[in-house]
Amino acid sequence: MVKVRHPSQAGAFYEGTHPALRQQIEECFLHELGPRKLPKISEKGARKIAGLVCPHAGYMFSGPIAAHAYYELASDGRPEIVVIFGPNHTGYGSGLAVMNEGVWRTPLGDVEIDQKVADEIVKEARIIDVDDSAHRLEHSIEVQLPFLQYLYGSSFKLVPICFLMQDLTSATEVGQAVAKVVAARNAVIIASSDMTHYMPQKTAENNDRMALEAVEAMNEQKFYSAIELRNISACGYGPIAALISAAKVLGVKEAKLLCYKTSGDVIGDYSQVVGYAAVCFKK
Secondary structure (H helix, E strand, O other): OOEEEEOOOOOOOOOHHHHHHHHHHHHHHHOOOOOOOOOOOOOOOOOOEEEEEEEEOOHHHHHHHHHHHHHHHHHHHOEEEEEEEOOOOOOOOOOEEEEEEEEEEOOOEEEEEEEOHHHHHHHEEEEEEEOOHHHHOOOOOOOHHHHHHHHHHHOOOEEEEEEEOOHHHHHHHHHHHHHHHHHOOOOOEEEOOOOEEEEEEHHHHHHHHHHHHHHHOOHHHHHHHHHHHHHOOOHHHHHHHHHHHHHHOOOOOOEEEEEEEHHHHOOOOOOOEEEEEEEEEEE
């Protein structure tokens, strides 16, 4: 029997039925803060995108910003493997946890886990455990899947890695291990993270600018320094650092900020905002 990881956020972070969810994703692409157009998959795409940073709040808040990253990915072609790094908000499970078999289900269908790639990563990294419990209720990886399914249906396979431990050493180790395993494959790595949480708009913008400059410079030490210096409450700083480490191994030439907005820009309340960034890493 196939192991199924059921959605924990359908009907909450995003719409709970197939038609409503497709419509919601299209609205994210067409939104005034989004790309303002629907994506077209370039079947002969260059596949130069090695990684993306995408936010993971409810689609009404961060969906249009995430849409910038997915619009870019569609125009770059069709990845066969998507490795998603997400922070562990629930506290369940191992410090670094992968699911290595079964499918992840959303209202748009099932996505198969790439068991071979997952097992190779576990072997290469040595600090990642196979642990389903870390993933059961965690939203950070799940909310990326409907966007990917909207673009590619079930034509890609997934490797989900959940980070409860987000220290720089662990993040670097995971990033380098994943890069080694996917280097010769048609893969993309997504780091799922929101930026500053619950600060006034100007404070959030200033803090996040400092952190995102370090991301664009692909300097994970500088990124961690910014996080510590400004006490930035980005939830997925470990996944972002792991992506930077992987990007260097994969020969990425440029990390580019595609879009940065806050929840204040979406709903008009600037007193306590959450920051959202979409970043693209290209070879």
